[in-house]
Amino acid sequence: MAAPALDPPPIITAEQFERFREFFYRRTGIAYAASKRAAVEKRIAARMQALSIDSFREYFARVTQPSGPELQALINALTVNETYFFREDYQLRCIAASILAEVVADRPPGSRVRLWSIPCSTGEEPYSLALFLLENWALVDDYEVEILASDIDSAVLEAAQEGIYGARSLQYVPQPLLRRYFRPAGDGRFQIISELRSSISFSKVNVHNATEMKRLRNIDVILCRNLLIYFDDVSRRKAAEALYDSLRPGGFICLGHSESMSRISSLFRVRKFPDAIVYQRPPA
Amino acid sequence: MPLVTGNSGRTPRPDEQRGRPRDVAGLTAELRGADPQQRRWAARDLAGEAAAAAALCDQLEVEPEASVQEAILTALVDIDDESVPWRLADLLASDDAELRNAVIEALGQMGPRAEPAMAEKLDHADPDLRLFAVNALHGIDGPETRALLVRVLREEPEVNVCAAAAEVLIDVGADEALPALRGLPGRFPDHEFMTFLAETAAARLNDVG
Numbered sequence: 001m002a003a004p005a006l007d008p009p010p011i012i013t014a015e016q017f018e019r020f021r022e023f024f025y026r027r028t029g030i031a032y033a034a035s036k037r038a039a040v041e042k043r044i045a046a047r048m049q050a051l052s053i054d055s056f057r058e059y060f061a062r063v064t065q066p067s068g069p070e071l072q073a074l075i076n077a078l079t080v081n082e083t084y085f086f087r088e089d090y091q092l093r094c095i096a097a098s099i100l101a102e103v104v105a106d107r108p109p110g111s112r113v114r115l116w117s118i119p120c121s122t123g124e125e126p127y128s129l130a131l132f133l134l135e136n137w138a139l140v141d142d143y144e145v146e147i148l149a150s151d152i153d154s155a156v157l158e159a160a161q162e163g164i165y166g167a168r169s170l171q172y173v174p175q176p177l178l179r180r181y182f183r184p185a186g187d188g189r190f191q192i193i194s195e196l197r198s199s200i201s202f203s204k205v206n207v208h209n210a211t212e213m214k215r216l217r218n219i220d221v222i223l224c225r226n227l228l229i230y231f232d233d234v235s236r237r238k239a240a241e242a243l244y245d246s247l248r249p250g251g252f253i254c255l256g257h258s259e260s261m262s263r264i265s266s267l268f269r270v271r272k273f274p275d276a277i278v279y280q281r282p283p284a
Numbered sequence: 285m286p287l288v289t290g291n292s293g294r295t296p297r298p299d300e301q302r303g304r305p306r307d308v309a310g311l312t313a314e315l316r317g318a319d320p321q322q323r324r325w326a327a328r329d330l331a332g333e334a335a336a337a338a339a340l341c342d343q344l345e346v347e348p349e350a351s352v353q354e355a356i357l358t359a360l361v362d363i364d365d366e367s368v369p370w371r372l373a374d375l376l377a378s379d380d381a382e383l384r385n386a387v388i389e390a391l392g393q394m395g396p397r398a399e400p401a402m403a404e405k406l407d408h409a410d411p412d413l414r415l416f417a418v419n420a421l422h423g424i425d426g427p428e429t430r431a432l433l434v435r436v437l438r439e440e441p442e443v444n445v446c447a448a449a450a451e452v453l454i455d456v457g458a459d460e461a462l463p464a465l466r467g468l469p470g471r472f473p474d475h476e477f478m479t480f481l482a483e484t485a486a487a488r489l490n491d492v493g
Contacts (some may be wrong), residue, residue, distance in 0.1 A: 023315060112288070144288045199287035210329070232424070234361055234393050241328060241358050244351070266386065267354050282351075 020044075020045050021153055022065060022217035027233035028075060028152065031207040044076045074180055076155045081232075083124045085165070086172040086223060091152045091254045092132040094275035095221055095255040099252050100137055103220045115221045117247070118205060120149035122170055123160025125223060126200050130180055131173075148216070150205035179268075207239045216246045225256035228264065240265035250283035310343035312339040320349040327355035332362045341371035344403055353383055357390040369398035373405055376416040379486075392423015399426035406432060410443040418448045422455070430458045443472050450481045461488050 012020065019039055025031045032040050044059065047070070053059045062070045067147040095115070103113055125147035125227050133140050155212065164185045170178065181189035205212045207227070222243055228236050243253055244267045254270065254276065255261060261268045261279040268279035305328060306314075314326035315336075323343070330336040337360065344356045347474050375387045391398045402424060405417035418436060421429050436449040450468060453461040465485040468478040 134285070134287075141286050143286065145286055146288050164405065195285055196287070199285060199289060201289045234345065237358050237393065238331070241355055244327075245328065266382065267351055 004020075011048070012041055012093075015186065016060065017041070018057050020060060020063075024074075025232075025235070027071065027208075028206060029239060030078075030230045031232040031235065036157070039051070044074070047074055047077055050117050059176065060178045074154045079119075083121045084169045084171060085128045087124065087128070088257060089128075089132070089172070090275045091223070091225075091278070092129060093136075093235040094131055094273050094278065095129070095254070098273040099221055099278065100133075102250070103252075104139060104143060107143070109139075110144065112144040112146055113145045113221075114148065114219050115223070116148040116150070116219045117152075117223045117228050118149070118207070118217060119151045119224075120157075120160055120202070121151060121153075121198075122156045122165075122169075123149065123163055123192075123202075124165070125149070125225070126202075127196065127221045128158070129223065130196060130200060131177055135177065137174055144202050146201070147199065148201045148203065149205050150216070152204065152206045154204050158205055160201050161197065163197045164189050165191075195209060207242050208235065208248055210242070213242045213246065218266075219246050220245060220248055220251050222251070222253040226259070227261055228255065233264075236264045239269060244268070244281055247281040249281055253279045253281075255279065287348075289325040291479050308333055309333050313334055315343050317338060320352055323349070324348070324352045324355045327352060327359050331345060331359040333359075334363050334365045337365045337368050341368065344372075344375065350382060353386060357386055361390050361393050364397065366397065369394055369401040372398075373417075374399040376405065376413050377410070384416065388420045389423070395424055396426030397429055398424050399432075403428065406436060406440075411445055413414075414440065414442065414445045415448055418445060418452060422452045424455065430456070430460065432462050433458070434464045437461065437468060443475050443478070446472065447477060447481060448487075449450055450478075450485065454481070454485050454488050462486070463478055 004214045012055075017040075021032050028281065037225075044056070044126040048054070048056070048059045051059070051062070051180065052068070053062065059070075063074055064067060064071070084269075104111065105280070107113075115129060117129060120126050126147050130147055132143075133145060149160065166187075166189050170182075170190060173182075178190060181193055183193060183198055203215070205216065207213060224243060228239060231239060238259065244265070252271070253261065255278075260271060269279050269282055292382075307444075308324075308330065311326045311330050311333075314322050315330070317323055317326070319371050321417045324447065325481050327340065331339060340360055340363075344353060347353050347356060360372065368410075369391060370386050372391055376384060376386050378387070389401065402417040402420050405413050408414055408417075414436075418433065421433060430453065433449040433453050437446055438451070440446045440449065446468060450461075450465055453465065462485060468482050
């Protein structure tokens, strides 16, 4: 009779997981509950295999190396990047129909308007924003529209800059827009036209890295959807502080439909527009 | 296409000059400056600096701007210094309701290290302070929190403080509090709400007895 199959021994002890969890939290603000241990372990195991490392102790030393590349590789492996064009499009309508009217109310034509998508994942959100404004904001030709897009995951940023998408990502893109702003890229995929790709500034940003966040200032509108859900209360609070400082006084922040800034921070005002509820840094 | 990128040719705005290196002494001085924006940035940059804990607490006591108060509290939440919860606990007596609420939230986010300061406040003569301590304990969830709140149910004379403690215990699913929760209608026979709370507790905490 064959012996029953045994589960492979865990690659990380409970103590090691706790140390890893603390380290990863300190560096990214992302807190993994004990219930996520198996999922996290699986991705760590994949990284260890990719590097031909057998012991977690050795791998952890690699991850914690100052300026070493493995922390970024692990961040890329652990963060979720599923999105599609025109997701939660009611917020795009809100920006074009209501928010930007307030933003430019006291600004002469020719002034700059800065919008920032974080996390931008593989680019669907900032490109959707660009397409929506080009097609729907009546004053788009009167102002210099600058769209910035950031993510903590360097691999998705490369994909975003390449701008090639499959059917799932493009399912809600109307045919006329597909013809106007995309070119066939083979295998049923489409690539955003180069003019639009080069119009968006992509950058790697960790909202918990003060140095990186100091580069992002005077933003008029931040799209920050499904980022804060990764954080615990304290990290959410710190992220809210950092986002507040990135906004120009009077600037707006749009969160995901299940998120509420009111539960995180009292820094922002709630603004109810016909298409969406958003949050505003009080004007100076 | 009206989309543009970058900031070429632009001189840095004054608010971007914050990027220069700043030490704790300099930041502490800026924390007391006249410009609220500078005070806020100083507080942000002092996050996690244990050496600045006292200065941050001092400024919080006199700080009039809500956005600076918030930045100071965020910085303090990140400082693992046992004096901080005690300093914040004193601000529970502030007349500024917004500040008080922000302090309660910050104490809750400090976790177990804020528990001893809140335990002491549970014995304060002012029932409002005892109530705020219960509110903060909701977030703290330390090793003694449930026992402290059960003691409130058994000994606290103010009905509102008891009700707040009951709500916390029900919310965190503290089965061990059931006997004390069942005793509330008897302790406060003139307050029907306590009967409702006891019934809610029984339903929520799977009381089959």
